Amino acid sequence: MDCVTRKLHRLVTAAVVGSFAFSSTAMAGQLTVLCWEGYADKSFIEPFEAESGCKVNAVYVGTNDEIVSKIMSGSGTADLISPSNDTTMRLVSADAVSPIDESKVPNMANFLPQFKRPAWDVKDGKLWGVPYGWGIIRVIADPAVVDPKTDTLGFLWDAKYAGKLSVWDDIETVYTASRYLGFKNTYDLSDEQLEQVKAKLIAMKPNIRKYWFTTGEMGTLMASGEAVGGNSWESTIVQLRADGKKIADLMPKEGRGGWSDSWMIVKGAESNPCVYPFLNYVSSAKAQALAHKVTGFGYPNVHVADELDEKTRATYTELGMTDPATLTNVDWWQPVKRRAKYLEIWNQVKAAAN
């Protein structure tokens, strides 16, 4: 045997032995979760595995559609999923998930009132999901240019800010215009209303420097002065404030969009003994604080702030993530039946000449 073959042989042996060693440390139970990246980070999953003896296998997904199509087609043998509030009811209606036995998730008692039985998780008096990461689509502005006391979305159309604003390249911006027009049925607009929304969004275009694609990009646009206002997620505000830039977090009277993910039990998985220990664990303030460090999102447990280090706690509370007042006047996302139509409207807006 020459040197190379011997090395190869050793490598193969090591791999075989290694895989045996791995499989021999079988755990008490197995749990497969279909979730967003960061929702099964080892910083808080490893303690759970050690404590419960349940091995967690995470499959990451990029869109809610991926969760739906995997569950509907039965190709994903998942126990738990983490869809957003524009998808949860669709799964409930499709009879793809099982209701939650709240008595087995005692940590939910410490949730903010808005997340105890939110509309997007309740049907027929039963709870179908355990709320998890959430956030509000913030309306932000540079206080040096835009009056920080501005209380309406109207400034987005103010000709004063020609070429100086940036909004999200997403149908959330369609929702924003609908809120400004005073439509209460943001997620179920008629054709006529959608035409008005489209006209309104095209009217906003002269003010748009760029439609942002990632929250980091919006941060860069604001930091470099390319943009002086628009909408974004909390992370943009955190990033900008950390860099010493003053950012106004506006409270428009027309309301703001809100997203919230929930852990849901795939039908049949409720018998898996690892499911409820996991749900209760991820609902604890400690686990949610660790999760916040990874994702930067809001979490429903009121005690999350207490578990954070001082600096993170300061930004978390400054954003009002622990204050129920922040959660008033939030137009929480809902399933949009005609999402293709909304998207078509949005693409028409983008393709329209400035």
Added chain:
Amino acid sequence: MTTIEQTVEIKRTSIRSARAIERRRLFLWLVPPLAWFTIFMLIPYATLLYTSLGHVDDMRFIPGLSLDNFVRVFTVDPYLSVIIKSARIGLMTAVFSSIVAYPLAFYLAFHVRTQRLKFLIYLLVIVPWWASYLVKAYAWKTILGSGGILNVGMQSLGLVHEPVRLFLYNEFSVDMTLTYIFTPFAVLSIYAQLERVPTSLIEAARNLGADGWMIFRRIILPISVPGVVAGAIITFSLAFGDFVAPVLVGGPDSVMISNVVINLLGVAFDWPMAAAIGLVIISLGLLLISASGWLEERTQTRF
């Protein structure tokens, strides 16, 4: 039977059996390309066609035999206008790339004397490809932005007092970025064609009293046309299908057809519509390639 006839007969059978072996071999040789063609071309295209004829109802794909999606591509805003816009961006990229690439390819082919220098320039053309596309596209932000190198430079020279905002976040910056990124393809394609110009032809022209301009106009340029066409087709196609540049450096109206397709797949879950757009683009691409093949054939100079 005479011996001669026997020999001929034997020969005939051996030729026949040789042919049979040949046929069997041929079949064996054909299997890999046929399999490749079936697995990577026929099946995907058939799937695409199948998908495009159906529709989606509440997240579920319903197969069908309807041409509605194709009608929508051509009649409902914004699909056709976005395809046209993408084609315009592709065309601008192809034109700019050719203009930038030609002098360099020309210099490389006729004026660089040493092999080492030639290799070095060749390398300089290729090396940017080692860097990620994203990094290069992003670099243009830092060059063209309000606080970018260009603006800071112009301000410090006193040429302007306010940062010029026209450089970034519009169709021009998309054209610019795509031109920068795809120009190497044009350089290589034009250079390959210029290399084929026989020196004897140039020497003969010189002996007959032609000056440099005339040699370029009457000999080099006509011979190089197929290279320019090939380079333009490559850069056009790459730019036409791009979706990163409009997102990074494009303005509020710089949406390209690939961005729309991505949205249809990811946000709207409208796979049939996305498939229909894909097929329309593939058909347009086939037309374009046939046209360019014809054009290359027509413009090819034979010696």
